[in-house]
Amino acid sequence: MLEKFRRFELITPIWVDDFLRTSNRRIYAVGDVCLEHKFTHTAEASARIAVRNAPFPGRQRLSALTIPWCAYTDRAIADNEEASFVKIYVHERSDRILGATIVARHAGDMINEITLALVARVGLRTLARVIHDYPTQADAIKQAADA
Ligand SMILES: Cc1cc2nc3c(=O)[nH]c(=O)nc-3n(C[C@H](O)[C@H](O)[C@H](O)COP(=O)(O)OP(=O)(O)OC[C@H]3O[C@@H](n4cnc5c(N)ncnc54)[C@H](O)[C@@H]3O)c2cc1C
Structure with missing residues (x-):
């Protein structure tokens, strides 16, 4: 104790x-x-x-707060683009977003889109409909939503 x-x-x-x-x-x-x-x-x-x-x-x-946070790892590893990924967690049998994990050079900027979706209760289908500029790292979020 x-x-x-x-x-x-x-x-x-x-x-x-x-x-x-x-x-x-x-x-x-x-x-x-x-x-x-x-x-x-x-x-x-x-x-x-x-x-x-x-x-x-x-x-x-x-x-009641929805708090994003990210851990900044070794820069050389983080700069290796092949190691980057986006994972979005959704409620079973629905598109309700529960959270996400993003490992990327600009993960701290990218996670804000997921935070907005969580706070505004925007589902994964809507995220998939949002046109993301190309080529951008944030487009990985749309690709994950599409998948
Ligand atoms: C190296 C480092 C890197 C970081 N990087 C990030 C980052 O990338 N992103 C991020 O979000 N956060 C980061 N953080 C964390 C972030 O700095 C803190 O979470 C944030 O500053 C906390 O704010 P605060 O107001 O609670 O405390 P502080 O910013 O620490 O402010 C407390 C203030 O109180 C003063 N104080 C202390 N004792 C007394 C006293 N007795 N009387 C009067 N004044 C007093 C101090 O001097 C200080 O100015 C980092 C922290 C460190 C150390």
Whole structure:
């Protein structure tokens, strides 16, 4: 139990609830200090939640966010275009998108299209209908949707 507590404490020094409230419900925490995913965009998104929740407690939940993130790997490996791929996960027997994995040189830019589709509840069939400029790496998303 102690070991578990220590490990968690290293990841997030300040504990918050789903509304980003600390143990003192009038004090909020945002960003790396309290989030599991430590990125600039998650820090900003959590700050927006705290700013909204401070005057109107308990309106916006951290768990409601759709958060994209990518791991930037060794540049030489990432630059090897043959190793790139797009995987889109859909609900069984429907085109509802559940998530995606993109490994590519510009994966961080490409994943935004999937995030938009998730937030706007756009299905895979619609993605397949979107005309993507050619030749672009993002066209791999359309090709995956087509497949
Ligand atoms: C090498 C590196 C590369 C990264 N690359 C990426 C990336 O490519 N993409 C991405 O999304 N994220 C990246 N990150 C993560 C990103 O930088 C952080 O997630 C983001 O900066 C968190 O924002 P924040 O406001 O929570 O904290 P911070 O940006 O760390 O801001 C906290 C601020 O509080 C100040 N501070 C600390 N203690 C006190 C105090 N006692 N009193 C007053 N001020 C204090 C600090 O000086 C700092 O300015 C990277 C991080 C590192 C270290």
